Amino acid sequence: MNYKRWFTDYAPMILIWLGLVLLFGILSDNFVTSRTLATLASQVPPLAIIACGMTLVLIIAGIDLSVGSTLALASAMLGVALVDWEFPLILAIVVAVITGGLTGLFNGAISVYLRIPSFIVTLGTLEIARGLAYLATDSQTKYLGVALEPMARPLPGLGVPISFLIAVVVIIIGQFILTRTTYGRYLIAIGTNESAVRLAGVPTARKKISVFAITGLLTGLAAVFFTSRLGSADPNAGVGMELSAIAAVVIGGTSLMGGRGSIINSFIGVLIIATLGAGLAQIGASEPSKRVVTGLVIVLAVTIDALRGGFFQKLKMRFKTGTL
Amino acid sequence: MSEPLPSVLTVNRLNKAYNVPVLKDFDFDLRKGEVHALIGSNGAGKSTFAKILTGLTPRNSGEILFQGTPFKPSNKQEASAAGINMVLQELNVIPTLTVGENLFLHTLPHHKGIIARKELHQLSKQALTRLGLNELNPDQLADTLGVGQQQLVEIAGALAQNSSILILDEPTAALTGPEIERLFENIQRLREEGVAMIYISHRMDEIFRIADRVTVLRDGHRINTHDTDGVSMDTLVHEMAGDELAERHPHLEIQHRGPGLTVKNLTAKPAVNDVSFSVQKGEILGIAGLIGAGRTETLRAIFGADPKQSGTVFIGDETTPLSISSPTDAVKAGIGLIPEDRKQDGLLLNKSVSLNTTLSTLERFSKSGLIDHRKEFDATVATTDKLELKYDSVEQSVDELSGGNQQKVVMGRWLLCDSPVLLFDEPTRGIDVAAKETIYNALDQLAREGKTLVVVSSDLLELMSISHRILVMSAGKIAGEFTPDDWSQEAITAAAFSEYISTHERAQ
Amino acid sequence: MKKHFKLLLQTTTCTALSLLLIACGQSKSDKTSTETAEKPVIALIMKSLANEFFKTMGEGAEMHHAENPDQYDLIVNGIKNESDVSAQVDMVEQMMSRGVDAIVIAPADSKALIPILKRASDAGVLVINIDNKLDSDILKELNLNLPFVGPNNRDGARMVGEVVAQQLQANDEVAIIEGITTTFNAIQRRLGFEDAMQAGGVKVVSKQSGYWEMEPANNVASAMLNEHENLKALLCANDSMALGAVAAVRAAGLEEKVLVAGFDNISAVRPLILNGQMIATADQHGDQLAAFGIQAALDILSGGEQPKDQQTVVDLITQETLNQ
CATH class of the missing domain: 3.40.50.300 (P-loop containing nucleotide triphosphate hydrolases)
Structure with a gap:
């Protein structure tokens, strides 16, 4: 990938993020500090990992509204496995990830085989998974103590927790799969025009189901980091997280109509949302202004992305014709 | 009078x-x-x-x-x-509205915006009675x-x-x-x-x-x-x-290289009714007929894009019938379809020429799931050159291309696939004259290479200039078969209308 | 044909699922609601039954009923989402049309529920207000007497705050993590914390909402710790938020420096209080709150009592009281 391409693809989003960091840096003396950055690094992994799956789902022109509830269910299962079943940590993590994967598989299979729009299926799963999370925990927050602590602790010398490193790896792998593999190519193609892909002889059902299953697995993984950061499994966790994830992905320029998207830009979208949240809290912004500002930034970022098509295309053309 | x-x-x-x-x-x-x-x-x-x-x-x-x-x-x-x-x-x-609402959709009787049900009922009853539809209730939903x-x-x-x-x-x-x-x-x-x-x-x-x-x-x-x-x-x-004479496209005689595609008793309700035909390797078979005669549906049923009730398809000799229940099966068996509506069913419009060209053969340009972009690029260039496709770069998105070049992208996909049987549905619709010529040349070239071609077209002159043989479909059936020796526009047109006359007579 | 079959399958699956869920949901309340003419019917309307606090409250009510089965019939209801006011309004309407004698309600909003409760009261249904006190100004204006049975949240919060203040010096800095700022309890608890801080000469440098939930509270707490380096305590309006705050303190490595206090005494915080990660919480005996309300309703219905407010006890919970 050459630097021009890199420039047009990622620069606008990164600039928005840096702009926010700068803005809060001016407004607060303590924002641009290693402590704040370390806090952000520990906050973003769950949403970043979910946004990775959500990007894939939106690329195939689907949507997954159940991720918040799935996160709560996987988190609940992690708590149950650790506390009630007394599983070792690794096994408990596997239980959580598989719980997420099965939920995703359910979404995908129902939506593809029964041809129900994923919006409706996952809206149903949003309720089902939340209910199951309450059942699994008996509606009680489970305190997990120090069992998960190592995963939340910053790594010595790096200042970021392992969850952040894993999230970055997931995102790089995700972007690689999307741009370099046949699987990623097919997902983009399916999202662009499924009918044409089918008539080109490419089977689509399993690929679509797999995207939902992957999103579920990633949500399960996100639940592990989410739970480890809070030290507790809360059946009320992740309420509204689907909207944060969709917002981050859309800020990153992924099309709700399918066929277009970038996982790296989704990650920057997550950074923007998290930075905004942390910054507004740090400057002690009032509740109403927090909401208004967050909404404005989402609209602004999406507008810039929409303009990018025109403005940066022109820039690209000028590169080509040598007038720049 | x-x-x-x-x-x-x-x-x-x-x-x-x-x-x-x-x-x-x-x-x-x-x-x-x-x-x-x-x-x-x-x-x-x-x-x-x-x-x-x-x-x-x-x-x-x-x-x-x-x-x-x-x-x-x-x-x-x-x-x-x-x-x-x-x-x-x-x-x-509109299926979700009542019969009466449908009848008076643009002139619904109302009082201050509220539909006057009684009036609507009466008006509808009158309108229905006029047509002798006394058995219909104006208040029932149209989809019943x-x-x-x-x-x-x-x-x-x-x-x-x-x-x-x-x-x-x-x-x-x-x-x-x-x-x-x-x-x-x-x-x-x-x-x-x-x-x-x-x-x-x-x-x-x-x-x-x-x-x-x-x-x-x-x-x-x-x-x-x-x-x-x-x-x-x-x-x-x-x-x-009309009495225009088709300009015969200068193609060679068919070199009979054995059976290509054979279709037996294909029925895909409601459009296709017991259709059988066979095509030789190296032959271009034209299918003529009126819109709605079942030509597109025949191709789609062969290709597995639509379900069929009965019928067997063979490639080569008639020993083993193919089992095709999806386009994927058809492509594996060696059939390609160039669909009628290339924007809706053929192309990924805002995607690149190379993505569109290699869509069916991507696995060939990849190793354990990783795409070899170099190989993909070379193959795209080789294929599109063969079709004289004009574009700026293989990364250009196909919606910037002309209709003719878009069609060549879809054809290029199947050339790469090397499918022995190709089904063309209105391959030159909406394409300018010069581009048509290169598509005809490509069809000729494919036939000479020994591929089996079936071409559906509503342009009779076109069919007569490119085909070795023409089948005529009428109301879902094969209504005639013509060779260059015995075809004329008049005869083909008469055949295309034939089933519509007889079906009505039967209904009497 | 195939299409029809699929449609049929879809419909049956959906119907079966929903019936199953309805059956699960209703079995509990139906069992206890065999109505007879002479016994009064009391409806208990709570907030989210998924919240541990309200769940134990409901269980307390059912226990009270089990002990006095001859005196009344009980219908227990909850809403899905704590802030879903309209769902609670619908529920009051349902109970009115069902002809109950008394409604014992924990309102999701201290103002928005008043109109419907006025209608209930006008219709001759006895309304007892528990947990979250309805706005007394509006009640006065409407000349409405809806007895409140419950704890004084402000006193409870003051007690917790005093324990914190004792550990601090004058001019030390603390921050408050509020509940949803429009609710009466959130306001009362914040006021109680502020009362205690003012009395001890301690400065409140930041007040922000954690939406009663763990993860939002964790994010807010992290931001507060980053912004205010000398923060000595985080006062949280409920225990879920306190769990989030504890995680933030631990992530920042400030366990020795920052105190965390909560409210409600949910089971998950007990180990934290015992090991010193939390300093105090308040127990307002939520499990008995509904039972108190029901008893008050019975007393009034039988003519033995005049309708008036009753205050219930709030206990302070610290390491010391737990060890007793």
């Missing part, structure tokens, strides 16, 4: 072009209380004329005098208010009706307007014998009331039964207008077909 009635509509030198001209200096006149049939092959311009009259599309030039004054409706409501209504070929009944009944409701809706001109576009396509009789009784009654009707149909027997005059259209021109009493079927078919 002793003396000519006064004209209600006079059309002078009407022109209309979308990308290509569809109406050329078209003249027409319609008299009060007559049924005037409009006939012609696909794309002759009949429906376009009806759309201009009803305000659905604007004309480019020409004059329409309606009751002596210039008439230029800018939308359907305006035409309807003036007294010109149309029953469309496609069903326009059969297709024929829905069509009748639509006709009743048009009749309920106070029309001075009523256009009927293939009104009997979905009707059964008794329903047709009922429609004809109504047409008779309207004629007596002085309503002028334009009757568009493929069904010649109907035209001879109810039309007073008939105008033949071909390629946007009015060829002739006859009193129905004084004209023969042969004359009409001859006029529709």
Whole structure:
């Protein structure tokens, strides 16, 4: 990938993020500090990992509204496995990830085989998974103590927790799969025009189901980091997280109509949302202004992305014709 | 019919072009209380004329005098208010509304915005009774009706307007014998009331039964207008077909290299009924027929894109029938389809030339799931060069290409696939003359390489210039087979109409 | 045919699922609601039954009923989402049309529920207000007497705050993590914390909402710790938010420096109080709150009592009280 391409693809989003960091840096003396950055690094992994799956789902022109509830269910299962079943940590993590994967598989299979729009299926799963999370925990927050602590602790010398490193790896792998593999190519193609892909002889059902299953697995993984950061499994966790994830992905320029998207830009979208949240809290912004500002930034970022098509295309053309 | 009635509509030198001209200096006149049939092959311009009259599309030039004054409706409501209504070929009944609401969709009786149910019920009952549809309840939902009944409701809706001109576009396509009789009784009654009707149909027997005059259209021109009493079927078919001679494309004789594709007893309801044919390797088989005759559906059923009720398909000799239940199976078996609507079914429009070209063969340019972009690039360039495809770079998105080049991208996909059997559905629709020529050359080249080609086209001259043999489909059946020695436009056109005559006779 | 079959399958699956869920949901309340003419019917309307606090409250009510089965019939209801006011309004309407004698309600909003409760009261239904006190100004204006049975949240919060203040010096800095700022309890608890801080001369440098939930509270707490380096305590309006705050303190490595206090005494915080990660919480005996309300309703219905407010006890929970 050459630097021009890199420039047009990622620069606008990164600039928005840096702009926010700068803005809060001016407004607060303590924002641009290693402590704040370390806090952000520990906050973003769950949403970043979910946004990775959500990007894939939106690329195939689907949507997954159940991720918040799935996160709560996987988190609940992690708590149950650790506390009630007394599983070792690794096994408990596997239980959580598989719980997420099965939920995703359910979404995908129902939506593809029964041809129900994923919006409706996952809206149903949003309720089902939340209910199951309450059942699994008996509606009680489970305190997990120090069992998960190592995963939340910053790594010595790096200042970021392992969850952040894993999230970055997931995102790089995700972007690689999307741009370099046949699987990623097919997902983009399916999202662009499924009918044409089918008539080109490419089977689509399993690929679509797999995207939902992957999103579920990633949500399960996100639940592990989410739970480890809070030290507790809360059946009320992740309420509204689907909207944060969709917002981050859309800020990153992924099309709700399918066929277009970038996982790296989704990650920057997550950074923007998290930075905004942390910054507004740090400057002690009032509740109403927090909401208004967050909404404005989402609209602004999406507008810039929409303009990018025109403005940066022109820039690209000028590169080509040598007038720049 | 002793003396000519006064004209209600006079059309002078009407022109209309979308990308290509569809109406050329078209003249027409319609008299009060007559049924005037409009006939012609696909794309002759009949429906376009009806759309201009009803305000659905604007004309480019020409004059329409309606009751002596210039008439230029800018939308359907305006035409309807003036007294010109149309029953469309496609069903326009809204299934979730009641029969009554459908009948009076644009003129719902209301009091301050609230629908006057009682009034609507009465009006609807009257409208239905007029058409003898006493058994229908105006309050039942339209989707509880059969297709024929829905069509009748639509006709009743048009009749309920106070029309001075009523256009009927293939009104009997979905009707059964008794329903047709009922429609004809109504047409008779309207004629007596002085309503002028334009009757568009493929069904010649109907035209001879109810039309007073008939105008033949071909390629946007009015060829002739006859009193129905004084004209023969042969004359009409001859006029529709024209006597232009197909310019024979200079291709070689088929080198018979054994059986290519064999299709036996293919039925895919409702469009395809017991179709059998076979094609040699190196042969181009053309399939002609009217729109709706089941040609596209035949190709799609062979390809596994639509379900079929019965039928076996063989490639090569007839030892093992292929089991094809999806396009994936078909591609594996060695069949490729170039679909009719390339934007909807063929291309990923905002994606690159290379992505579109390698879509079916991506696995070949990848190693354990990783795409080898270099290999993909080389293959795309090689294929597109072979087809003389013009583009800036393989990364250019295909929606920036012309129609002809877009079609070549889809063809390139199957060239890469090396499928021995290729099914083309209207390969040159909407493509300029020069690009057509390169597509013909490509078809020739493929045939010479020993591939088996089936080409569906509505352009008879085109089919006659590129095919080794032409099958004609009519109402879902094979209605004729022609070789260059015995084909003529007239004979093929007659065959294309044949089943529509006989099905109606059977229904009687 | 195939299409029809699929449709049929879809519909049956959906119907079966929903019936199953309805059956699960209703079995509990139906069992206890065999209505007879002479016994009064009391409806208990709570907030989210998924919230541990309200769940134990419901269980307390059912236990009370089990002990006095001859005196009344009980219908227990909850809403899905704590802030879903309209769902609670619908529920009051349902109970009215069912002809109950008394409604014992924990209102989701201290103002929005008043109109419907006025209608109930006008219709002759006895309304007892528990947990979250209805706005007394509006009640006065409407000349409405809806007895409140419950704890004084402000006193409870003051008690917790005093324990914190004792550990601090004058001019030390603390921050408050509020509940949803429009609710009466959130306001009362914040006021109680502020009362205690003012009395001890301690400065409140930041007040922000954690939406009663763990993860939002964790994010806010992290931001507060980053912004205010000398923060000595985080006062949280409920225990879920306190769990989030504890995680933030631990992530920042400030366990020795920053105190965390909560409210409600949910089971998950007990180990934290015992090991010193939390300093105090308040127990307002939520499990008995509904039972108190029901008893008050019975007393009034039988004519033995006049309708008036009753205050219930709030206990302070610290390491010391738990060890007793």
